[in-house]
Amino acid sequence: MAQESAPATTDGRGPVVIVDDDVSCLAAVEQIVRHWGHDTVTFRSFEDARAYLASATPAVVIVDVRLGNYNGLQLIHFSQERSPATQWLVVSGFDDPVLRKEATKLGALFLTKPLDLGKLKEHLERNERPATSA
C-alpha cells in the first residue's frame, strides 16, 4: 500500500474526497464541488475508499451512508485514528435519528438528500481556511 498522502493542490489544500455508490449522485456532487474550485477524488465503493484512506489524510470527505453492504460511518471509524484532522460530511437519503446521532458523536456533519448546497459550501469553505492561512 502506498504510503504517500493525497496529492496536494497548488494552494496547499488537499482534494475533497467523495464516496457514493450511486453514480449519478457522485457525479453531481463532484461537479458542484469542482465548480466551487476544489479538487476532487471520487470512489464508488467502500473497499476502494478504504484502501485510499489507508494512506491518505484528506481535509474533507463526503460519504454516503449506504455503500453497498457497508455503512459510510465505518470509514470514519476505521480512519479517524489515522487521520484525526479530516472533516467528515455524512450524506444520507433518509433521516435516521440513530445514525444522525452516531455521525454527530463522531464529529461529522450529517446531511440528508437532497443536499442543502448552501450548507455544504459553507462547510467546505470553513474547512479550507485553516489550511490556507497556515
Next chain:
Amino acid sequence: MSVSPNSEVRLLGTSEVVRNILADIDCAARSGAKVLITGETGVGKEVVARLIHHRSARAAGKLVTVNCAGLPDSLLESELFGHVRGSFTGAYRDKPGLLEMAPNGTVFLDEVGEMSARMQVVLLRFLETGEIQRIGADRSHTRVNVRLITATNRDLPKEIAAGNFREDLFFRLNVIRMTIPPLRERIEDVPLLFDHYLALYCEQHRVERPEISQAALDVLLGYRWPGNIRELRNVAERIALKSVGQILRPADLPSELLKPAQGAPLVAGAAAPTHSAQVEEMTQRMLRHGESFWSVVYPVFMARDLTRADLRRIVEIGLESTNGNYRLLVALYNMPNEDYKRFLGFLRKHNCHLPFQRFRTIPSRVSSGNVPRTPVAAAG
C-alpha cells in the same frame, strides 16, 4: 444463552485473510460502534465478537450472548428485556433481561436474521432510545449502556428485498461490517487448525496424538468444508475419540470427506475407454525413459493435440500405479516435488483432476495392516 467470563479466545491462522480480520477486529474494538458480523455457519462469528469485546474499552464489562434463532417471540423478548412478576403465565417473579445484565459491557445477538418482524420493531426502538422496559412493566424505563454486536449467516440485503428484514434496522446494526470468509477461502490454514484441534481433543480424551499422513492431509486440503471450522473441529474430535493409532490415514477420516466434492470435474470411468496409442506412447516415455510430464504431455496438450479424455487417462494410469497418491504420481512422471501444486493447478484448470479416493481402497490396507488399532488406554 450465556454470560461468559473473559476467557481466552483466539483466531487461529496465518493466512492473509486472518491477518486482515485481526486488523479489522482491532479497529472495531477501538471504535465502540455497533458491529454486524456476517459469514457462513461455523466460520467463527462468535469468536470474532468475543475478540472485539475483549479488546475493547468494555473488556471489564460482561459479554452476554443471545441466540435469536429458535426462540418464540415472547421468550426472546423476555430474555432480552426481562419481565415483571405476573406479566404472563409462569412469570412468578421479576426477571431482569440480558440487556440489563451487561452494564458497560457487550451484548452479542447471534442469528439476528432470524428475528421476527415484531422483535425487529422492539429492537429498533431499543436502539433509538437505549431504554428497556420489562414485559408487563408500566412505565419504568431503564437506560442501559451496552454495545451491540450482531451476527447472521443470512444475506440481509436479500432478506430486505424479500420483505423479511427491516432496512432501517439493518442500517442501524450495520455500522461496522465484518465479513468472515469460509474456511475453503483460507485453506492454507487447515493444517494448523486441524493440528491444533487434534492436539486439544487428544489431550482432552487422553489418547495418543496420531501423526497426520500426507495422504490424509491431502484429503483435508481437498475438502470443501461446508461446515467450516466447526466441522473441522468436530472431525478432529471424532478422530481423537476413534483412537486411530500412530498414523492418521485417509481411511480414518469420516466418509463425507472422502466422497468427491459436488461438482467434481470428472465422473469416474468416463475417461476409461479412450485408450489411444498416443496415451500409451506418452506414458511409456515417462515411465520407462524418465522423460518429464512437462516435456512429454504438457506441450502436446496445450497445442490441443491431446484431448482432455486422454490427459485424464494419463492421470488415471498414474493414480492406478501409485494407489491414488498425487505426490508419488508427480515423482512417477518425473517432475520435481516442488511442482506438485503447479501440476494439480494445471489439472484443475483443465478439469482433469481426478478424485484419488477410488484408487486408494484396497492396497492401503496392506501397508497399514500391521499398525495396531488398539485405543491407547486413558491414563489415571
